[in-house]
Every structure is written in C-alpha cells, then in structure tokens.
Amino acid sequence: MVKKKFLSDNYGITLMEVLVTVVILGIIAAIAVPSIKGLISKTEADVSEANRLELRRMYKEGRL
Template structure:
C-alpha cells in the first residue's frame, strides 16, 4: 500500500490550467465586491471624523463659556487652549444664543470641515443637528 501512495503522489504535478483559471476568476469576483466596500468604509470614516471634530469644537465652546464667561461669538483663536487637534477645520465660529421659548443657551457651529474627499458645511449646526444628519450630507444646520 505504501508504494501505491508514493506512485499516486509522483503523478500529481500541480494545478491544471482550468483550475488556475477558476482560482483567478474567484479572486477577481472577490476583488470586485471588496474594493467598492472598502472605499465606502473609508468615505464614511472621513465623514465621521469631520462630524466628531465639529462636536469637539462645540463641547470646547461649552468649556470656554464655563471658564471664561459667555460671548455671542467664539472664534478658533478663543478655543485654541480648549481644543486638542481639530485638523479638519481651518476656520470656524461658534455662535452662542438663547432660545426664546425655553431660555436655554444654544451653541452652534458655522464653518467648513474637510478630510480627504469629504467636505461638510456647518451652518449654525448644533450637536443635535450633527448627530441627526443623514450620511452623505454636505450641509448640516440651517
């Protein structure tokens, strides 16, 4: 029986051309499905990074108000010591208003955030506006 197994192993020379073509076709199908999915994941992560930076700016404005007192408009320069790294925004303003009905302080962001091929314009956007924005929105806020 040992000789029969050795003889069978010697006859195996490798993959046939048909088998090799089948493997290449399968790999091509997998690549055709995976590449757009990966590109979509990258796009969504860039969009989420811009939104996260916008929320960080608004939260930093809240800390600024707690420490320095309220202003109608807070600029990037005002928040430099309160922000870590907000590389997706080159310039912005934070508007501080009071809701006429509830008398609550409303903090909103105006500016443009961009990362890679994703660009979002924030127009008096609050944290609620940012969290409720649809995926793929290019403008958030009023």
C-alpha cells in the same frame, strides 16, 4: 503491501486551476472594494462630525 502514491503522478497545477483561482479572487475583489470604499467614506464623515462637535464644545468652554 500497497505503496501509496501522493504526488507521483501530479507534478503541479494546471492552467485551468490557476484561471479558476484568478476568477474567484477577481469576483471577491469586485464585491469587496466598493464595500470598503463605502465604509471609508462613512468613517471619514463620522470622524469629521466628531471633530466638529469637539471643537464646538471646546469653543463653548473657552478653551479655544
């Protein structure tokens, strides 16, 4: 019967694997951060416009 060895020869991860992972995460972050900042700016502008319209409506109704 053949005994299977899963991790007997591999005691951890190599420095190269860590570096590749860090580089991949850095690339993903470099792509995602500007997109998220753009979405936040657009959302803030949309909320400001919605608030302005709501205040205008309330002023016309005499509730403000």
